[in-house]
Amino acid sequence: MHRNKVFAVLSFSSIAVLGLSACGSGADAGQESTTVLKVAFNQNASHPQAVAITELSEKLKEATDGAYELELFPDEQLGSQAETLELVQSGAVDMAIVAGPLMEAFNPDFSVLNLPYIYDSPEHQMSVLNDPEITGDLYNSLSDSENISVIGAYHGGVRNVYTTDGPVETPADLAGQKIRIISSDTNVSMMELMGGVGTPMPQGDVYTAIQSGVLNGAENNELIFADLGHSEIAPYYSYTKHLMIPDYLVANPAVLSAFTEDQREELTSLFTESVDSELASFDEKVTEAKKKAEESGATFHEADVDAFREAVAPLLEEKINNDVTKAIFDKIDAAR
């Protein structure tokens, strides 16, 4: 992990001129009061990312002598991830954690970090995502044009397919099955190549859509499967292991421009620590989630990973299609 570098690559030149003020007061009032930055989150308060943000907040408050802290709003309280991205852009919310595929709507090159089977392990994934030499320019690409600063990425689990009618072993088993995906062109094509029909939808709508038969299943990590009760209504969880996506901590650029240089350095270094602790705690949460899902009747199955990997190979050729994505992909490859 490259401590102290994530922020170094953020572009602050344009954000200073925006002149928007962060939520709360205190940034200009020395350390007399605490600026509380609202962080939107779509999962529950015991999720590893929620724990990481809470720890980050405590350490940030201490490191900035009380100038800044973070307040987490879990469980989609502030809206779906796509909605909270808009709130961050407008400045109504200071920060949000959002899934990588949603960023493709702003800059399609982000897809190179969301492709199936490109990471060998969560450790490989995380060695790439917060290395500014690999992702710095890409992350900076949205501050001026979209009013989004990417602070960095958390691990978001390994995604597998789960369905209502039986395990999925090969692409043929997904024929005609409507599988919820996070909204992106990449995911739609991916699910088509995997044999199913990708149906984009916010996470919070998935339970009802499966229950009413609009969907035959979804694809996600074990935490969502168990915690949102999907395990009760689509109980066949099959280890296709097709995706590891980044979850980005994003901020309104004006919020970050209100930080002093020292405070930014603290935030950078504490964010890096929080990324490491989030990754370290993920496996344990997966084990707990599997147990919980099994207790509610779910079953876990191996799938033919090689068959799925082969099926989605054309997507990599299609999406790694320009100098930017080729350079990033080469570095992902080199980091194996």
Ligand code: GCU
């Ligand atoms: C994962 C990911 C979230 C995302 C969710 C989803 O849990 O960590 O960021 O919102 O999947 O499928 O929507």
